[in-house]
Amino acid sequence: MSAYQGLQAESVTFHGHGGDGGEAYYARPLRAGKFPGIVVIMHLPGWDEWIIEVTRKFAHHGFAAISPHLYFREGAGSPDDIGARVRAAGGVADEQVMGDVAGAIDYLRAQPNANGKIGIIGFCSGGRHAYLAACKLAGIDAVVDCWGGNVIVDNPKDLNAKRPVAPIDLTEKLSSPLLGIFGNDDQNPTADQVDRTEAVLKKLGKNYEFHRYDAAGHAFFNTARDAFRPEQAMDGWRKVFAFFNRHLATSAAGVAAE
Amino acid sequence: MCSYIVEKAALVGSAKGRKGWMRIDTANVYFDHPYYSTLDHVLAIDFTNEGEGGRDRVAIELSADSARALVDRILAALASGEIAHPSAPAAIDAQPARQDAVRQEAVR
Numbered sequence: 539m540s541a542y543q544g545l546q547a548e549s550v551t552f553h554g555h556g557g558d559g560g561e562a563y564y565a566r567p568l569r570a571g572k573f574p575g576i577v578v579i580m581h582l583p584g585w586d587e588w589i590i591e592v593t594r595k596f597a598h599h600g601f602a603a604i605s606p607h608l609y610f611r612e613g614a615g616s617p618d619d620i621g622a623r624v625r626a627a628g629g630v631a632d633e634q635v636m637g638d639v640a641g642a643i644d645y646l647r648a649q650p651n652a653n654g655k656i657g658i659i660g661f662c663s664g665g666r667h668a669y670l671a672a673c674k675l676a677g678i679d680a681v682v683d684c685w686g687g688n689v690i691v692d693n694p695k696d697l698n699a700k701r702p703v704a705p706i707d708l709t710e711k712l713s714s715p716l717l718g719i720f721g722n723d724d725q726n727p728t729a730d731q732v733d734r735t736e737a738v739l740k741k742l743g744k745n746y747e748f749h750r751y752d753a754a755g756h757a758f759f760n761t762a763r764d765a766f767r768p769e770q771a772m773d774g775w776r777k778v779f780a781f782f783n784r785h786l787a788t789s790a791a792g793v794a795a796e
Numbered sequence: 797m798c799s800y801i802v803e804k805a806a807l808v809g810s811a812k813g814r815k816g817w818m819r820i821d822t823a824n825v826y827f828d829h830p831y832y833s834t835l836d837h838v839l840a841i842d843f844t845n846e847g848e849g850g851r852d853r854v855a856i857e858l859s860a861d862s863a864r865a866l867v868d869r870i871l872a873a874l875a876s877g878e879i880a881h882p883s884a885p886a887a888i889d890a891q892p893a894r895q896d897a898v899r900q901e902a903v904r
Binding site: 581582583584586615618619621622623625626628629662701726755756757762763764765 | 799800802804824826828829830831832834835836842844850851852853855
């Protein structure tokens with residue numbers, strides 16, 4: 539008999555960088571048990587429906603997942619309008635995002651259903667943030683970078699006050715196993731940049747696994763885009779869940795079938 | 797990958813959004829992943845009034861080819877329109893760089 543499949547998903551308040559209270563979307567299984575926590579990091583365009591769907595997908599697969607709205611400081615409004623304003627202002631600072639991710643981790647750990655393990659996953663700019671979090675934050679047990687660009691920064695002019703350090707330069711501090719998912723047709727990160735990132739991880743003896751997909755570009759998991767590649771995406775999702783189950787599950791009750 | 801590159805254009809004009817007509821003073825222009833379109837990348841323009849806080853916008857997301865075609869048609873419309881209306885106030889307000897040219901033409 540399969541596990542009961544109910545889940546609950548809702549807006550919650552979490553406390554991020556500087557103790558600021560903001561909105562997040564929190565989804566978890568309704569059945570009894572302890573569950574690993576996952577922080578789902580959105581991409582630059584905003585806290586969109588696809589990211590919300592991904593958060594629920596993790597709950598369906600036996601995780602307690604939270605997606606913090608990284609632009610909550612902009613106030614009320616539709617996520618697309620808020621995202622446009624944040625973009626016009628040059629994006630959010632890495633330091634602020636790290637504080638918000640740390641706050642989301644704290645939220646997960648404080649829940650009675652927490653099994654004590656924390657995973658991070660991010661997509662696009664969120665993939666870069668996930669890589670950064672694994673290098674800068676304590677208490678992360680597994681991290682997934684889905685096609686995060688600008689992990690390697692080839693032009694120093696691309697560094698600024700909000701993004702002062704290339705994540706690749708922090709790799710020595712990477713403290714958790716890393717799963718990387720990439721499309722070989724992606725232009726950022728390019729296949730060459732993915733290779734160079736892997737070379738650094740290998741040289742430093744880090745625990746990582748990279749999966750590269752042919753006939754796929756950027757954001758190929760995204761069902762709302764022409765970039766969606768169902769075969770590659772299904773295989774990628776299987777690898778994501780296998781990775782998180784391997785590193786985060788503490789009992790059979792905490793995981794669902796892949 | 798999401799980029800943070802935004803081209804800003806100062807505008808004099810107006811746009812109609814959810815709340816009706818509003819004055820606009822800025823266009824934020826970028827080529828990146830869309831919010832709504834299914835295309836991988838779009839040329840997006842957010843028309844806003846930053847002088848009033850920039851909270852409201854009129855947004856468009858266009859394919860690269862159609863954006864280029866639109867640029868071409870805008871220039872064509874300006875060219876033909878300015879011939880038909882050589883001292884059009886809108887042209888003078890919206891394009892300070894063209895103001896002298898238009899005035900010189902009017903003097904001739």
